[in-house]
Amino acid sequence: MSTQAPIPAPAPVTPSPPSKNPTEIDLGNIQGDILSGLPKKTETFYFFQIIHPVHFKRDLRQLIPLIKTVADVGKDRKKIQDYKDRVKHHPEENLPPLIHLAGVNIALSHLAFEEIGIDDSKLDDPAFTNGQLKDSESLKDKGTGTGPTFVPDWEEPFKKPIHGVIIVTGDCHPTVDKTVQQIENIFDVNGSSPSISLVTSIRGDVRPGDLSAHEHFGYLDGVSNPAVIGFDKDPAPGPKPVPAGKILLGHDGDANRDKREPWMVDGSFLVFRYLFQKVPEFDDFVERSSGRLVRPGLDKKEAADLLGARLVGRWKSGAPIDITPFHDNPHLAENPQRNNDFSFSAEINVQKLCPFASHVRRTMPRDDIPEDQVEAHRILRRGIQFGPEVTKQEKRTKTTMHGRGLLFACYQSSISDGFRFIQTRWSNNVRFPPGETTPETPGLDPIIGQGTPADRKMSGFNPDKPSDELAFDDLWVVPRGGEYFFSPSIEGLKDIIAA
Ligand code: HEM
Known part of the structure; x- marks a missing residue:
C-alpha cells in the first residue's frame, strides 16, 4: 500500500459520439x-x-x-x-x-x-x-x-x-x-x-x-x-x-x-x-472407455484415439472428424485450405460423423443453428499452456501431481455474447443444439462443460450407436480463477x- 496521502480521483470523463469510420481498421491503434x-x-x-x-x-x-x-x-x-x-x-x-x-x-x-x-x-x-x-x-x-x-x-x-x-x-x-x-x-x-x-x-x-x-x-x-x-x-x-x-x-x-x-x-x-487440466485422469478415462468402441480393424490404441477425437471434434493432429471421421489424416490437418472447411451440414440431425457434444461442435456449431446466431457469438482465442509435461510417476499412478493446463484468453466485443454465451448456453447446456430431432440428449461438452454430476455425460461417442451414452467420471478441466x-x-x- 502507498503511504502517501490519497489524491482525489479525477472527475468522470464526458462522453461524445464515435468519430471514426466504423469500416476502417487502424492497425496502429489496436493492441x-x-x-x-x-x-x-x-x-x-x-x-x-x-x-x-x-x-x-x-x-x-x-x-x-x-x-x-x-x-x-x-x-x-x-x-x-x-x-x-x-x-x-x-x-x-x-x-x-x-x-x-x-x-x-x-x-x-x-x-x-x-x-x-x-x-x-x-x-x-x-x-x-x-x-x-x-x-x-x-x-x-x-x-x-x-x-x-x-x-x-x-x-x-x-x-x-x-x-x-x-x-x-x-x-x-x-x-x-x-x-x-x-x-x-x-x-x-x-x-x-x-x-x-x-x-x-x-x-x-x-x-x-x-x-x-x-x-x-x-x-x-x-x-x-x-x-x-x-x-x-x-x-x-x-x-x-x-x-x-x-x-x-x-x-x-x-x-x-x-x-x-x-x-x-x-x-x-x-x-x-x-x-487446470487433469491430463493423466483424462488419458486414463479415454483408454478405459475405448473398450466401448468396438469396430472391425480397430485395435485398443486406435479405439482410444477415435474416442478422444470424438470428445474434442478433432484428432490430435488437428484434422476435423466431420471430414475424416474414422482415421486421422495429418496431411489434411496441416492444410489450412482444408482443415476448417466443414459445417456439420451432412448430419444436421445425426451424430455419426461428429457428436453434438464434442468441444469443437459445441463451441462453434456451424450449420447446426442459423448463420446469424453463430456469428453473434464468435471469439478470437489467444491462450497458452502452463505447467510441466506429465511425469512418469503421474502416468503410472494416473493421477495429477503438478498443476498444468490452459491460460485461456479470448477477445470479443461483448463478453455476454462471446465467452459467457459459449460457456453457459452451449458448452454447459445438455440440450444444445435445440433444433435437433434425435431422441437422445446430446449432453455436456466433455472438455469444458460444467454441470451437475448427473449431467456429466454425452451421447454420440459411438459412431455406430449414436444414442449410447458415455458418463464422465471426472471433471478434466477445472477453472481456478x-x-x-x-x-x-x-x-x-x-x-x-x-x-
Ligand atoms: C482447458 C480447456 C480447453 C481445451 C483443452 C480446449 C481445446 C480446444 C481444442 C483442441 C480445439 C480445437 C482446435 C482449434 O480449433 O483451435 C478447441 C477449439 C475451440 N475452443 Fe477450446 N479448449 C479449452 C477451453 C475453451 C474455452 C473455455 C472456450 C470458450 C468458452 C473454448 C472455445 C473454443 C472455440 C470457440 C474453439 C473453436 C471451434 C471451431 O471454430 O471449430 N475452448 N479448443
Whole structure:
C-alpha cells in the first residue's frame, strides 16, 4: 500500500459520439494481441491492483510506448521470418534459433475504471461490470454456498480485486523477465512510491518440440479462429468471416456501436480463465472407455484415439472428424485450405460423423443453428499452456501431481455474447443444439462443460450407436480463477485513461 496521502480521483470523463469510420481498421491503434496474437514461446500474465490512481496514469504514459499494436506485430512477424531464413541459409553464423523479441499489452477491469474515475458505462456489458468472481456461479464453476454467499474453488489471488493485467510475451524467459522488470520499474512496484501492486503473475509456456502448438491433452490448438473482415485479406475456406465489430468495439457488427464513446473504439474485451487440466485422469478415462468402441480393424490404441477425437471434434493432429471421421489424416490437418472447411451440414440431425457434444461442435456449431446466431457469438482465442509435461510417476499412478493446463484468453466485443454465451448456453447446456430431432440428449461438452454430476455425460461417442451414452467420471478441466477485462485502443489509453 502507498503511504502517501490519497489524491482525489479525477472527475468522470464526458462522453461524445464515435468519430471514426466504423469500416476502417487502424492497425496502429489496436493492441496487437487482439487481431494478430503477440508472437510467443512464453507469456507472463501480470495481474495488478492500482494503489495510486494519479501516479498510475502518469506511469501508464511511460508504458504506452512499449505496447505492441497490430501494426507492430506485423513488423515483428516479418523480423521473425527474416531471421529464420538467415538461420537456415547461413548455418556458419551459428545464430541462436530464435530472435529476441518481447511484446507488451495491457487490459483493465471495471474496478480499474472505478478506481481512476472514468465512466465506463457505455462499455455496457453486465458481465464486465460485475466481474468474473461474481459470475463464477453462473459459469457453474465449483464452489461453496449459493447466491451472494457463493465462493468458487479458485486460487486465492483471483478472489481479490484485480484492476488489470499486463501481458508480456517473448521468445524465452530472460526476454520476458527483463521486460517485466522494466515494467515494474515504470510503476515503481518495488520502490518507495508504487502506483500498482502485483496480485499474482502467471507464466505460460508453449509445450516442447513437436507438441508446441498442442494443448496438454495432446490436441492441436488454435486451428479455428474467425477471419475478421477488413483485416484478414485472404481467409481460408471455412466459416464465414466476421464483421470487425464482433471483436472490436465501435465497428460494423458491434451491437452497441452507436453508443460507444470515441475512446472505446478499437478496443476489445479480454476474458482470462485459469483452467487446470487433469491430463493423466483424462488419458486414463479415454483408454478405459475405448473398450466401448468396438469396430472391425480397430485395435485398443486406435479405439482410444477415435474416442478422444470424438470428445474434442478433432484428432490430435488437428484434422476435423466431420471430414475424416474414422482415421486421422495429418496431411489434411496441416492444410489450412482444408482443415476448417466443414459445417456439420451432412448430419444436421445425426451424430455419426461428429457428436453434438464434442468441444469443437459445441463451441462453434456451424450449420447446426442459423448463420446469424453463430456469428453473434464468435471469439478470437489467444491462450497458452502452463505447467510441466506429465511425469512418469503421474502416468503410472494416473493421477495429477503438478498443476498444468490452459491460460485461456479470448477477445470479443461483448463478453455476454462471446465467452459467457459459449460457456453457459452451449458448452454447459445438455440440450444444445435445440433444433435437433434425435431422441437422445446430446449432453455436456466433455472438455469444458460444467454441470451437475448427473449431467456429466454425452451421447454420440459411438459412431455406430449414436444414442449410447458415455458418463464422465471426472471433471478434466477445472477453472481456478479468471477475470473480465477491457483492452483499450492506443488513443483510448493516451487521450483518456492515462490523460
Ligand atoms: C482447458 C480447456 C480447453 C481445451 C483443452 C480446449 C481445446 C480446444 C481444442 C483442441 C480445439 C480445437 C482446435 C482449434 O480449433 O483451435 C478447441 C477449439 C475451440 N475452443 Fe477450446 N479448449 C479449452 C477451453 C475453451 C474455452 C473455455 C472456450 C470458450 C468458452 C473454448 C472455445 C473454443 C472455440 C470457440 C474453439 C473453436 C471451434 C471451431 O471454430 O471449430 N475452448 N479448443
